[in-house]
Amino acid sequence: MVRAGHALTASVSAILALSHGSVHAASTAPGTDTSVTMRWVDLREDNPSAETLRTLWSDRLEIATRRWLKTPSHGKPLPAYTLVHVFAFGERPVLVSILFNMYDCELPGNGAGADLFARCPMRIVAGGAGPARITQVARACHLYVPEPANTTEGPDPRQNKTRVSLDPGGTLHLRVVQHGRAVPSCDLDLRLE
């Protein structure tokens, strides 16, 4: 765990304001599944959520954008997204965000037999009294599929998702469900200080 520095510290309060109306308390009943599906945010959008999350990932996005612009992009901005969720851990809000773009993630393969999840950087911001703390994970599984345009085709979002939970002991649990089945190689259990 590292202390938040530079622009991150300044933006943490704004980031944590995202929690308004969507906070989940850490589980109080051990053994029960209180995990939630992480919300998908398009970082190209012009709204407060996207703006504050862009600040959280500004260092990575700057480098990725430079790489994106090396090849003709026809004026399109770098496609960048994040899966996000905010927990209430006692008095402290805890934000979990997994960045997704082609330069920061290890993308899955293509064709029959390919997995759907990527491995991307994750940041956990813990607010509360005193300076915010940010924990970074180099590679966390990231799985998000949109609602298919054609309802008879495409991976089912209900069967393919990234879920997260925070237990009362302060351990974050990340789980990925692919084609309705858990992916054990994606399990991540991270004790937050």
Next chain:
Amino acid sequence: MKPFAIPRLRSRWCQAWLLWPAMAMAAIVTAQQVADAVRNSPAASTFLRTHAEAIGVLAIKVESGGDTTAYNGTCCYGVLQLNTTNIIAAGYTVAQYRNAGLQEQVDAWSRIQSRALDDPVIRRLQAMTSFDGQPVDAPFLLACVQLGQGNCRTMVESGTCAGFRDRNGKTICEMAATMRAAVGGGTPPGSPGGSGGPGGTARGGGAFSPGTGTTPGTAFEYASGLGMGDAANAIKLMAGALLLLWLAWTSKATWGRFVCGRVLPQDMTTTVLRAAGVALVALLLIS
């Protein structure tokens, strides 16, 4: 019966017409068109452009059969079967990508794969001449990024081809071998030989294009995705079937006229003999 039959026929025609838009959307392209699209792609790295022919083979022989609207039922779309996750990473929605033309699909694929080819594990592989008895050539590297750079790393770190298998049990080495065999430049593992056929090299070098020395049969197969023999058989089969259908149709009509007394018995005998001859020709074509 007549008033019923006509609406039913009309209904069937209506259904057939409804299928036309779907049929029109299914754009089938050749390996050569895919290769040209790779060469024309501003997003393609030098490696991808150099091995554009191999990517054409990958599209036709391994992934989609050349159908730009293909969906494999689990994850992947388009002529090069780009993963849903990678489609999003490239900045498309699935619907946009699936309805995109060949060049746009190839551009998105090239951007993703050019990035994957930058991975240190691919550079490490490029420095090798062989891996677990397999040549590290263009098909091998392409198979590596097509099945995922992370999976490629898993295989390389294991030291064996079996170190990574996809959800269908396929290894990167097997996919590379399929691509080599498709161009006629080698044989899959376990097959006898392996010294290479016309136009390609089985081991090392990375030379992987039909180029000079390609037989007309190989060139035909490369461009159409279908062997000359297979194409000939398909044409014969269709001709035979059409002949039999025509024969059945005319025989039914002649029998009706015979039953009504409008065809003399001696003429009927001649007709039957002729029909038998035509049937024999049709059966020869089919066999």
